Amino acid sequence: METKSAVLLLSSLAQEARLEIFRLLVQAGHEGLSAGVIGESLQIPASTLSFHLKELSHAGLINSKQVTRFIYYSANYDAMNDLLAFLTKNCCGGNPCTTSEICKSKESV
Amino acid sequence: METKSAVLLLSSLAQEARLEIFRLLVQAGHEGLSAGVIGESLQIPASTLSFHLKELSHAGLINSKQVTRFIYYSANYDAMNDLLAFLTKNCCGGNPCTTSEICKSKESV
């Protein structure tokens, strides 16, 4: 992943409503939740919610699919994993480092 | 960590110059780099760089200390770890989940 893609993902998450939406979907699991349920849970007006869902979709952090009359949104776990990998990549120039979980968590390449 | 703190950290990283600065510092390790060297490496004008360093500092993602005539900035690995933990917390409602590294990486509580 390059910096620009990472910035897109981070920007999507760097907003209170969107971060809450995303975390709600991460916790909801793979089936996801309908837009209406999300708005109801988080008390966000429909048009505002739609704006934020579009941002998250555009960044590729969430997926959507129509189910009967509802649109179900779900977290894209792979995109999230890629972002986490990017952020921890090359920690300490690849040297072993005892003070940080970042480095301990996986080999940096 | 609560949503607002996480948004502060994410906002700090959600900008191309700042993400590059942070990653440069993550890779530089604990000694860090002087402002001048950062600006030189990334070709960022001094006043712009100072603005971004302040943002990162304010969010707690980097630390600074004066060394002779230079100010050395270094990544705050702990802040980063906290953020990563927050983002992966409660994945799939705590249920085991085979498709995602997020869930596999550590127990979600």
Place this chain on the structure above:
DNA sequence: ACAATATTTCTATATTTATGGAAATATAGA
């Protein structure tokens, strides 16, 4: 086709954020 419900687009406005030159403020060596 009609009515009810779900979601998005349009629009205007308010707010926040980024940029970089010029000036101000350290810091330290001579």
Place this chain on the structure above:
DNA sequence: TCTATATTTCCATAAATATAGAAATATTGT
């Protein structure tokens, strides 16, 4: 103290982002 170097603050401007009501656009059951 004078001078050179390092970094920050001030400032004006430009650009991007967030908000939510009203209207438009699906979708489905009757």
